Each structure stands twice: as structure tokens, then as C-alpha cells.
Amino acid sequence: ASSSQVSLTVNGTRYTVTVDNRTSLLDLLREHFGLTGTKKGCDAGACGACTVLVDDRRVNGCLTLAVRLDGARVTTIEGLSPGDNRPLHPLQQAFVDQDAFQCGYCTPGQIMSGVGCLKEGHTGSPEEIREWMSGNICRCGCYVKIVKAIQQAKG
Numbered sequence: 001a002s003s004s005q006v007s008l009t010v011n012g013t014r015y016t017v018t019v020d021n022r023t024s025l026l027d028l029l030r031e032h033f034g035l036t037g038t039k040k041g042c043d044a045g046a047c048g049a050c051t052v053l054v055d056d057r058r059v060n061g062c063l064t065l066a067v068r069l070d071g072a073r074v075t076t077i078e079g080l081s082p083g084d085n086r087p088l089h090p091l092q093q094a095f096v097d098q099d100a101f102q103c104g105y106c107t108p109g110q111i112m113s114g115v116g117c118l119k120e121g122h123t124g125s126p127e128e129i130r131e132w133m134s135g136n137i138c139r140c141g142c143y144v145k146i147v148k149a150i151q152q153a154k155g
């Protein structure tokens with residue numbers, strides 16, 4: 001079959017969708033769910049703009065086939081702080097406080113990757129954060145502030 005049925009949870013809600021077997025998680029999120037916070041940079045696993053969490057682990061949405069996600073739990077930037085009047089996630093607030101972006105295109109991926117980094121405990125030093133955030137490219141060169149934001153969120 002060239003398409004498959006997949007049941008997955010996206011930002012806390014369970015869905016069953018029929019997907020073309022070649023569809024990436026990135027395209028599923030953006031085109032089917034309208035979750036355009038997850039960005040398409042390279043579409044080839046090189047930039048990290050498409051980073052989301054699958055079962056609390058960081059993945060590149062562009063390299064992940066949607067058909068592989070039956071039963072999975074996906075969290076995107078939209079799901080970090082659901083609802084209009086909720087406080088920002090601590091790492092979102094830290095990005096604001098530290099001014100950790102310029103154009104902002106890589107920011108959702110940076111934040112999702114940073115949340116993964118925090119969950120994984122790879123935040124012992126600025127060097128460790130840089131290493132474990134190395135899959136996320138920022139053309140504006142905000143790396144120092146991004147590291148500071150992750151340190152702030154770590155508390």
C-alpha cells in the first residue's frame with residue numbers, strides 16, 4: 001500500500017490519520033495539522049529547524065516518516081505551553097529574557113531541542129550545551145544567548 005493509517009498523539013490530542021508512506025513528520029505537522037511553528041529549513045537533516053519531540057526524544061521532523069509514528073506522542077512548539085493565557089514554558093521565557101534570537105526562523109527548533117537537552121540532562125556546562133545543541137544551526141549567530149537561555153531554564 002502507498003498509504004497507511006497511523007494513530008498518534010499530537011500535543012496531547014489523539015488522532016488517526018491516513019498518510020502517504022513517503023510523508024515526513026514535518027510535512028504532516030505543517031500541512032495536515034496546520035502546526036506551522038515547526039519550520040522547514042533544509043528538509044535534509046542538516047539544520048534542526050524542524051526539531052520536535054517524539055516520546056520526549058528529539059527528532060528531526062524532516063527525517064522521520066509519519067508512518068513510523070503509530071502509537072507515538074509528538075510534542076511541537078505549539079504544545080509546550082498550550083492555551084492563550086497560560087504562562088510560557090520556562091525555556092520560551094528564557095529565550096525572551098536572554099534575547100536569544102534575531103530573525104527567529106530557527107527558534108522553535110532551538111527551543112524544542114533545548115527542551116530535549118534539559119530533559120536529557122546535557123546541561124552541565126556551556127560547552128556541553130553547545131555540543132548537544134550542535135544539530136541546530138542559527139544563521140544569525142545567537143549561540144551564546146541560546147546557551148544562556150538554556151542555562152537560565154535549567155535554574
Ligand code: FES
Pocket residue numbers: 039040041042043044045046047048049050051060061062063
Ligand atoms: Fe529538518 Fe533542516 S528541515 S533538519
